Amino acid sequence: MQQFGIFNSLSLNTRKKVFGSSGNGDLAVFEITVANTDGKFKKISVLSEKGQAELTALSTVIHIESLCKNVFNNRVYFAHELHKKQDLQQQLVEYKTINVKIY
Numbered sequence: 001m002q003q004f005g006i007f008n009s010l011s012l013n014t015r016k017k018v019f020g021s022s023g024n025g026d027l028a029v030f031e032i033t034v035a036n037t038d039g040k041f042k043k044i045s046v047l048s049e050k051g052q053a054e055l056t057a058l059s060t061v062i063h064i065e066s067l068c069k070n071v072f073n074n075r076v077y078f079a080h081e082l083h084k085k086q087d088l089q090q091q092l093v094e095y096k097t098i099n100v101k102i103y
Contacts, residue, residue, distance in 0.1 A: 049097040
């Protein structure tokens with residue numbers, strides 16, 4: 001919609017109706033399937049009781065904390081390089097309204 005300029009032609013109220021959420025913080029669930037080196041599959045489910053906004057905000061905070069603790073050459077990094085797998089998993093598990101299951 002941005003590419004064709006449709007978004008810019010909509011009024012603020014119309015944008016809110018089209019793109020806005022219910023405001024109720026509906027559940028957000030992500031399920032990821034990973035193939036191990038031995039060919040077996042593992043599923044990881046991340047559920048937020050407060051919705052996508054909570055996951056986005058938490059991700060931002062976790063990334064900023066990592067950026068403040070580490071030094072990156074040439075100030076270039078990729079998001080997957082910011083965290084050790086166990087550290088990220090522990091931070092998610094410790095957050096009360098986010099439920100992480102690995103099966």
